[in-house]
Amino acid sequence: MEWEKKEVPAELVKQISTAYGCDLLTASILVRRNITKGPEIQYFLEEDPRYLRNPYDLGGMEDAVERILAAKDEGEKVLIFGDRDVDGICASALLADYLHSLEMDITIRLPRGDEPYGLTIEAVEEFAAAYGTLIITVDCGITNHSEISRAAELGVDVIVTDHHKPQETIPEAYAVVNPKLSEGYGFKDLAGCGVAYKLVSALRFAQRSELYGQPICLLNTQPLNEAWNIEILKIRNLVIVDRLIETVVPGAAGIMDTRLPEFLSGQQILVWDGALQKQTLNRIFGNAADIYMQDIAPEIGKEIPSAAGKSLIRIKELSKTAKYADSPTGELEVFYNLFCSFIRQREKHFGIEDTLDLQLACLGTLADIMPLVDENRIIVRQGLKAIIEKPRPGLSDLLFKLELSGRRIGASDLSWQICPAINASGRMGRPQTALDLLMEKDKNRRNSLADELLQMNEERKKIGEEIWIKVEPLAEKSLEAFQGKMVLAFGEEIPRGVTGVMANRLMSRFKVPALVASAGDEIITASLRSLGGFDLHKLLEPLGSLFLDWGGHSYAAGFSIRAENWEPLLAKLKSESAMIDLKTLDVEPVLAIDAELPHSYLTRDIYTLVDLFEPYGEENGPLIFMSKKLKISELGLMGKGEAKHVKLSLDAGKHKWPAVYWSAAEKVKREFDLGDQVDAAFRVSRNWFKGNETPQLVISDIKRSSP
Secondary structure (H helix, E strand, O other): OOOOOOOOOHHHHHHHHHHHHHOOOHOOOOOOOHOOOHHHHHHOOOOOOOOOHHHHHHHHHHHHHHHHHHHHHHEEEEEEEEEOOOOHHHHHHHHHHHHHOOOOEEEOOOOOOOOOOOOHHHHHHHHHHOOOOOEEOOOOOOOOHHHHHHHHHHHEEEEEEOOOEEEOOOOOOOEEEHHHHHOOOOOOOHHHHHHHHHHHHHHHHHHHHHOOOOEEEEEEEEEEOEEEEEEEEEOOOEEEEEEEEEEEOOOOOOOOHOOHHHOOOOOOOEEEHHHHHHHHHHHHHOOOOOOOEEEEEHHHHHHHHHHHHOOOHHHHHHHHHHHHHOOOOOOHHHHHHHHHHHHHHHHOOHHHHHHHHHHHHHHHHOOOOOOOOOHHHHHHHHHHHHHHHHOOOOOHHHHOOOOOOOOOHHHHHHHHHHHHHHHHHHOOOOOHHHHHHHHHHHHHHHHHHHHHHHHHHHHHOOOOOOOHHHHHHHHHHEEEEEOOOEEEEOOOOOOOOHHHEEEEEEEEHOOOOOEEEEEEEOEEEEEOOOOOOOOOHHHHHHHHHOEEEEOOOOOOOEEEEEEHHHHHHHHHHHHOOOOOOHHHHHOOOOOOOOOOOHHHHOOOOHHHHHHOOOOOOOEEEEOOEEEEEEEEEEEEEEEEOOEEEEEEEEEOOEEEEEEOOOHHHHHHHHOOOOOOEEEEEEEOOOOOOOEEEEEEEEEEEEEEEOO
């Protein structure tokens, strides 16, 4: 395996270390991972929820909130329609929990059995017949044009909250909340659960804040040579909606000659240091300038003592938010950030309820393999922290039964143990079981549901192995038909619930995009998986007219299709897949080294660095270190039945590190042996065994050291 440790500019490393207060090793890893801009670095060095983006920056959010609150006031029946996977189940539970707290009349529906993904005509018509008037989709809906049109015909409004890539046209719903459609929203890759979390956050703000929907202006004056700049931000729900900069020479114009009266009309005007601002405006316009302003500085000072009695210039020097800004921050921006922090702190935006919500948002983000960058990092870090400290009911039962309670767990533990257990219920056609577990109040009932869920997971694994025996030869046979660029497995014997798992496994086996389809009498449902380098939307979009519905992500997608359209689809797939360039697929990636560690760095202190970059996952793989001339002081083989893995002890001088090298038994004596000095590429982990945590290296590759 080829190792690559990118050279990084020493000056840039030093600059980042100085600017953001991190050590040189951390700075070098950030640069090596191409994380060099302040807003990007912020999400690696900070985890405070206040760095989460404002939910009202998402297009359609205020319309969605207004409609939901109207439904609350009128006692309307509301249907939450989700998806059967972890993201959809958790998103449904998250939103339902909050709407139940508002004492709303809520029903939740997830696709059952072999029902297709997404909102259905049947679900719409059944809900309308029961006198329902509002449907809220979570983790779906962005492709449900005909279903949403049918709802409108029946007098049912639909709010779509989704995160999947939209098609060319958007459904004509009452409101659509999707980060991929929001130009003003700085991050496009929230999970469906992340979008549901944002909706609940926006609803909480609307319910608890006197500022909801209120027009507010923040005003500040600054000298500019012989003139003055009067700067104003117009905000609504803590979102900047307009801005005015008026440059005025003192005595040259009256206030009525400027744009100020029109811009400020009907607004509550807040300033920092009211006496100074009034004095400045009188100097500019004379004593006739009568603007009613409220000095907010004393109130903010009580809530945020570090800001009390200081000027905006001084606060800017202390501001973390200003430190990470991608452009110079002015006094007015400092005022705005301070005001937002003040409101969130005063109104306790991130309280106990929020930690419960973040646990679900964390699970959905990990399960849907969303990029662990930007605010997804805070969602997962805060959710993981809350799970460790006090897991929510239902989740706590799963943790206990999987022997994860009372110990340090990471994102990988959730991804590999908790998420598959929840996902099993959807794959087995009974997603309601997982949803009930997450929402059940009775402990005895939760215990029973958790057992049922884990049993389903075992059944799912068994079925998966049985189906794999059938799927693998079908895929291998299809290689020639697709010119070696794609594999396909199709049959009535393939359950709908395992198509995604099988497609992923086939992709790993054959190193090409994979499609697995389950054949019903009239409808065929399929899942696709692709390696990095080939976007599945490029394959599916030209074929959209053949599908009943389709959607998903760039490398994980799915569709449903009528049986009569299957053969025409196959013909077109063969043609479209011919465009795949196998050279661009990430088949054998180079092992990227994040840092070379001298022996003196191989101490327990290295965990501080490792934990800083947690959570690990999509677009933020585990840190890979290398160290040279480590001595193999102990070596043994391990494995159930057959010894496939290697257990080592690596001597770094003062410290010896236990290590494991998976599936490497055949390399012993051939590539390394007891007593050898080796160069090792590894990640630093923790091993938990019988209630004890011990340090451990997980080897990626080993090479005998050069003389």
